[in-house]
Structure formats: structure tokens, C-alpha cells
Amino acid sequence: MKIWYQSGASIGFDPMFSEYEATLKSYLSNVARPGTEVSVHGVELCSPNVDIYMTAGLLQDHQILENLLRAQREGYDAFCVGCMLDPAFYAIREVTDIPVCSMSEASMLLACLLAPNFSLLCHNKALLRRVIELVKRYGLQDRFIECDTFQISLTDVQRAFKVPQIFLEPAREVAREAAKKGVCMFVNCCGCLNMIMAKHNIRQIEGIPVLEGGAALIKITEMLVDLKNMGIHRSRLGLYTAIPKEELAALLKLYGVKEGAYLNV
Numbered sequence: 001m002k003i004w005y006q007s008g009a010s011i012g013f014d015p016m017f018s019e020y021e022a023t024l025k026s027y028l029s030n031v032a033r034p035g036t037e038v039s040v041h042g043v044e045l046c047s048p049n050v051d052i053y054m055t056a057g058l059l060q061d062h063q064i065l066e067n068l069l070r071a072q073r074e075g076y077d078a079f080c081v082g083c084m085l086d087p088a089f090y091a092i093r094e095v096t097d098i099p100v101c102s103m104s105e106a107s108m109l110l111a112c113l114l115a116p117n118f119s120l121l122c123h124n125k126a127l128l129r130r131v132i133e134l135v136k137r138y139g140l141q142d143r144f145i146e147c148d149t150f151q152i153s154l155t156d157v158q159r160a161f162k163v164p165q166i167f168l169e170p171a172r173e174v175a176r177e178a179a180k181k182g183v184c185m186f187v188n189c190c191g192c193l194n195m196i197m198a199k200h201n202i203r204q205i206e207g208i209p210v211l212e213g214g215a216a217l218i219k220i221t222e223m224l225v226d227l228k229n230m231g232i233h234r235s236r237l238g239l240y241t242a243i244p245k246e247e248l249a250a251l252l253k254l255y256g257v258k259e260g261a262y263l264n265v
Contacts (some may be wrong), residue, residue: 198215
């Protein structure tokens, strides 16, 4: 089984993410079961404000779509998006028949299997607001407890790979308040935080378990491939309706999406 793991960060392009990239590749290779190959990819262009402004995310989404088309052309069995904003969520389900999986949806649904409720562990307020909107999109409000966030920069997040106390100390304050509200599990709001905690084997904060979204994403993606091989496919109704190949080819040509040239229509 070949899985394309698509990060929302510029790993492979921006040296700021080198520690994240190395940790991610090593960890996911250990998480995947024997026989599963996970290929990690980043996006060439990534605004430092992509987790704050929806405009930045919109402009970045086309790179996710291009890489999905490339993954399909190169024979990957599945495509997963390792970004808690679940970029291009509906678009990537319109244009391919291979299983696709998004980190935020996968993490939240798994948290509902593992705990009676969950909250979000987040490093800035703008990102928290956006992920809470995803909670609503996925219809999980009744299982969700909203808590406060701590505030550290993206640069500090990268520094925390070597010095995890940079985020652990402020995160503990959030966790203490969450415990008073009865929170039973945290879902990380950042792929980088997932890998920092995995690298340092941090599984709970102030007694509250923290779900590691990278592992959740890979294991659920493997399951989706298994289900497809059994004949259980993603629905093609409603918002997951497939776009006809001829129309897709015309759209990609119109907007200059480079991978469109490889569509077999």
C-alpha cells in the first residue's frame, strides 16, 4: 500500500521545517503497518499566516489539489492531508476515486471513539476559531467542550522540537482549566505539535490524554484502503459527487493547473 502524506507546511522547501520533516518521516514509517509505504510531501509556497487568514488558505489549496492529481497519476493507493485545517476538503473528494483522509476530521472522529468528549489543544486563537468551525461542519458539537488556547508563534513551535517546554508550560495552564470542565481528551490543532509530542513521547497533559493526529490519520487511511479493496467505497452523492473527467480537464486547463495535462480523458 502506498500512501501520499500531504503536509500543509513547506517541508522539503523551507529549512525552518527541517526538524518537523525529519520527525514526521521517521515517526510515520514506524506507525504504518508492514507493507505500507508513506511518502511525505510539503507545499512549495506557504504563508506564515495560513493558519490565521482564510485567504492564505484559499490561495494555498490549489497546491494540495495539484499534488493529489500527481499522487493519482503515480499510482498511490490513498491520499491523506496532514493539516488540521483540512484544506481543499471537498475538492479532493470530487476529483479522485482513491481514498482520501483529512487530519482534523479523522482525529475528531477517532477521539469520539476513544473518549466521551474532546477539546482542542491549540497554539493561537485564530486557528482555534477555524478548527471549531470544522467541529460544527462534522456535526460533533455535542461531543465537544470548548476551552481556551495558549499563544506561541510558528517559530517557537519549531523551536519546541528541541525544547518542548516552550509549549508545554502554557499548554498545562489550558489543560488545568480543561480538567475543571470535564474534558476527557485533547485533539491537537497542529501537525507540528503532534510530532513534537510524538518525538518526546508526551501522551497526556495534566492527566488529559492527547490524541496524536499523525498516527490517527495513517491508521484510518489504511482502513479506508482496506475497505475499498473489500468493495466498500466513498459515497458519490451530495457534496462528494464526482466531477466528470471532461469537465475537470476543462477546469484545470482554464486555471492553468499543471497536473491537468496528465488526466486521461
